Amino acid sequence: MQLKYKFILPLALLLSAVMLYPLAFSGWLAFHEYRLTRLDDVHFVGFENFVLIATDPSFLNAMGNTLIFVLGAVSLELVIGLSLALLLQKLNILRNFSRSILLAPMFVTPIAVGLMFRFLLNAELGVIPHYLSKIGITVDWFGPDLALFSLILIDVWQWTPFMLLMFLAGLEALPKTPYEAARVDGAGPWLTFSRITLPMLRSVIVVALIIRALDAFKVFEYVFAITRGGPGNSTETIMYYIYQTGFRFFRMGEAAAAAIMLITVILVLVVLLVKFSQAEEARK
Amino acid sequence: MFSFRNPISRAFATLALLLAVFAVLFPFVWVFMESIKPASLGGRPDLWVFSPTWENWNEVTLNSDVPFNILNSFAIALVTVLISLLCGAPAAYAFSRFRGFESARYSILAAEMMPPAILILPFFLVLYHLKLIDSQIGVIAAHLTFVLPVVTWFLIGFFDEVPRDLENQAMIDGYTRFQAFYKVILPAVRPGLGAAGVFGFVLSWNDLFYALLLTGNESRTLPVAIAGYWTFRGVELGKMAVAILIAVIPVLALSHSIQKHLIRGIGGGAVKY
Numbered sequence: 001m002q003l004k005y006k007f008i009l010p011l012a013l014l015l016s017a018v019m020l021y022p023l024a025f026s027g028w029l030a031f032h033e034y035r036l037t038r039l040d041d042v043h044f045v046g047f048e049n050f051v052l053i054a055t056d057p058s059f060l061n062a063m064g065n066t067l068i069f070v071l072g073a074v075s076l077e078l079v080i081g082l083s084l085a086l087l088l089q090k091l092n093i094l095r096n097f098s099r100s101i102l103l104a105p106m107f108v109t110p111i112a113v114g115l116m117f118r119f120l121l122n123a124e125l126g127v128i129p130h131y132l133s134k135i136g137i138t139v140d141w142f143g144p145d146l147a148l149f150s151l152i153l154i155d156v157w158q159w160t161p162f163m164l165l166m167f168l169a170g171l172e173a174l175p176k177t178p179y180e181a182a183r184v185d186g187a188g189p190w191l192t193f194s195r196i197t198l199p200m201l202r203s204v205i206v207v208a209l210i211i212r213a214l215d216a217f218k219v220f221e222y223v224f225a226i227t228r229g230g231p232g233n234s235t236e237t238i239m240y241y242i243y244q245t246g247f248r249f250f251r252m253g254e255a256a257a258a259a260i261m262l263i264t265v266i267l268v269l270v271v272l273l274v275k276f277s278q279a280e281e282a283r284k
Numbered sequence: 285m286f287s288f289r290n291p292i293s294r295a296f297a298t299l300a301l302l303l304a305v306f307a308v309l310f311p312f313v314w315v316f317m318e319s320i321k322p323a324s325l326g327g328r329p330d331l332w333v334f335s336p337t338w339e340n341w342n343e344v345t346l347n348s349d350v351p352f353n354i355l356n357s358f359a360i361a362l363v364t365v366l367i368s369l370l371c372g373a374p375a376a377y378a379f380s381r382f383r384g385f386e387s388a389r390y391s392i393l394a395a396e397m398m399p400p401a402i403l404i405l406p407f408f409l410v411l412y413h414l415k416l417i418d419s420q421i422g423v424i425a426a427h428l429t430f431v432l433p434v435v436t437w438f439l440i441g442f443f444d445e446v447p448r449d450l451e452n453q454a455m456i457d458g459y460t461r462f463q464a465f466y467k468v469i470l471p472a473v474r475p476g477l478g479a480a481g482v483f484g485f486v487l488s489w490n491d492l493f494y495a496l497l498l499t500g501n502e503s504r505t506l507p508v509a510i511a512g513y514w515t516f517r518g519v520e521l522g523k524m525a526v527a528i529l530i531a532v533i534p535v536l537a538l539s540h541s542i543q544k545h546l547i548r549g550i551g552g553g554a555v556k557y
Contacts, residue, residue, distance in 0.1 A: 003461055003462075004378050004381075004382040004384075004385075006462075007374040007375060007377060007378035007382075007465075008374070008375040008378045008379075008385075008388070010370070010371035010374065010375070011371045011372060011374070011375035011432070011436060012375075014367070014371050014428065014432060015395060015432065015433070017425075018403075018425055018426075018428045018429045018432070019395055019398065019403070019429055021406070022402075022403045022405075022406035022407060022410075022429075023398075023402065023403070023406075025405075025406035025409070025410070026402050026403070026405055026406055029405060029406070083300075084301070084304055087297050087300060087301050088301065090297065091294075091297055091298060091301060094298075094301065098301055098304075098305050100540060100543070101305050101308055101309060102304060102305065102308055103539075103543065104308060104312075104536055104539075105308055107486055107490075107535050107536055107539040108490075108532050108535070108536070109489070109490035109492070109506075109507050109510070109531050109532065109535070110490065110492065111492045111507045111510055111511050112507070112510055112528040112531055112532060113311075115510065115511070115513075115524060115528065116311045116314070116315055116528065117311070119318075119521065120311060120314060125328075127314060157307070157308075157311075165546060165547065165550075166547070166550070169547040211397075211550070214397040215397075217399060218399050218400060218401075220492070220493055221492050221493070224492070224496075224511065225511065238401070239399070239400075239401050239493075242401040243401070243493075243497075246404070246405055246408075247408075247497060252405050252409065255401075255405055256402070256405050258401075259399065259401040259402035259405070260402065262399055262401060262402070263398075263399065263402060266397075266399070
C-alpha cells in the first residue's frame with residue numbers, strides 16, 4: 001500500500017464504522033417497515049415510507065418551520081454579527097474585553113441555553129416579561145404567534161458569536177490600500193463599506209453562511225427544552241419530528257425516510273448556494 | 285479605514301456594543317443569582333436583594349447524581365477526543381501534504397455537517413442489539429461521528445502552515461516519512477493539537493441529542509441531567525441553575541484559551557484570510 005494511504009487508514013476505517021455503515025443501514029431502514037414494537041414483522045415496503053412521509057402534513061409543517069427558523073436565524077445572525085464586527089474593529093476601547101464576552105454564548109451547551117431562556121421568558125415567572133409588563137408591554141413569548149420567533153431569537157443569542165468570530169478575522173486580514181484610496185477620493189463610510197469591505201469579505205461570508213445554515217437545520221435542543229413542538233405544532237422542527245417518529249412512535253422506517261428527505265433538501269440548498277455565489281463571482 | 289470621528293456616532297456605537305455585552309451577560313448573571321437564591325424564593329422575577337445561600341450548590345454537589353454525570357461527560361469527551369486525535373492527526377497531515385486527496389478533504393467537511401437525525405436510528409438499533417444502550421461506549425461511538433471529522437478538519441489548517449522543508453530536512457537526516465511526521469511535524473503543530481482537542485472536547489461535552497437517546501441511569505451525561513430538572517417549582521430551578529453553571533464554567537474557561545486558534549481551525553485550510 002502506498003504510504004499516503006497508510007496515513008488515512010485509521011480515519012477511513014473508523015469513519016466507515018461510525019458513519020458509512022449507519023448511513024447504509026438508514027438507507028435500508030427507509031425501504032422497510034421497521035417498528036420497534038413489532039420487531040418480528042420487519043419487511044420490505046419499497047417507497048411506501050417516502051410516500052407516507054411526503055404526504056404527512058406534520059412533516060411538511062416541520063419542514064416549513066425548519067426553513068423559516070434557518071432563514072430567520074441565519075440572516076439575523078449575519079446582519080448582527082457583521083455590525084458587531086465592524087463596531088468592535090472601530091472602537092479600540094473595550095475591544096478585547098467585549099470580544100471575549102461576546103464570543104462566550106457559542107460554547108454553552110444548547111440545552112442550558114434553552115432552559116435559561118425558557119425561564120427568563122416565562123410568562124408568569126420570567127424576569128424579562130416581568131420588566132416588560134412594568135413599561136406596559138405584555139408579550140407571550142411562547143404563545144402560538146411568537147414561539148418560533150422566540151426560538152429564532154435564542155439561536156441568535158447563541159450563534160451570532162460564531163459569525164462575529166469569522167468576520168472579525170476576515171476584517172483583520174483585509175488590505176489597507178483600497179481604504180486609503182477611498183479616503184483620498186472622498187468616499188463616505190457607507191460607500192466604503194458597500195464597495196470595498198463587503199465585496200472583499202464575500203468568501204468569508206459565504207463560508208460562514210453555509211456552516212451556520214447547516215448547523216441551524218439540526219436545531220433540536222431549544223425545541224426539546226422549551227416548547228416540545230408546541231403550541232399545536234407551531235415549533236415542531238424536522239429534527240424534533242424525526243425524534244418523535246422514531247423514538248416516541250417507534251416507526252424507524254418512516255423516521256429514516258424523513259431523515260433521507262432532510263439530507264436531500266440540505267444538499268439541494270447547498271448546491272444552489274454554491275452555484276449562486278459562483279455566478280455572482282463570474283458576474284464581476 | 286473610516287472611523288467614528290464624530291463624537292455622537294461614536295457614543296451611539298459604544299452604546300450599541302455595551303447593549304450587546306449586556307444581552308450576553310444578563311442570562312449568566314441571572315442564572316448565578318438563581319443558584320444562590322434560597323429555595324423558598326426561587327422563581328420570583330422581581331427579587332434581586334436576598335440573603336444568598338449555598339444550599340442549592342451543596343444539594344447538587346453533595347446530594348445528587350450530578351458529580352456522577354460530570355464524570356460520565358468528562359470520560360466520554362476525553363476518550364472521544366483522544367481517539368479522534370490519534371486517527372485524525374495522521375489523516376489531516378496526509379490531506380495537507382499528498383496529492384489526490386482534494387475530494388477526500390471535502391468529504392470530511394460533509395461528514396462534519398451530517399444531521400444526527402439520520403445516524404441516530406442505526407446507532408440506537410445496533411447498540412440495542414449489542415445490549416450497549418446505557419453504556420459510555422455507545423455514546424463515545426456516536427460522538428466520534430462529529431468529533432472525529434471536526435478534529436481532522438481543524439488540524440488540516442495547522443499542518444498547511446508547517447513548511448514542507450521541515451520534514452524534507454528530517455528525511456535527509458535519515459528519518460522515514462512516518463518518523464518525520466511524529467518526531468518533527470507533530471511537535472510543530474502542538475498548539476493546533478491542543479486547540480483541536482479542546483474544541484472536540486467541548487462539542488462532546490455539550491451534546492444532548494445522542495446522549496439523551498443512548499444513555500440511562502448508568503451513563504447519563506451532564507446535559508441530559510440538566511434537561512431532567514424539568515419543573516419550574518422553587519427548589520428545582522435553583523438546582524438547575526447550579527447544574528447549568530457547572531456545565532458552562534469549565535467550557536468557557538477552556539474555550540477562552542483557544543480563541544485565537546479557532547479561526548484557523550474552523551476554516552480548515554479552506555478559508556484563506
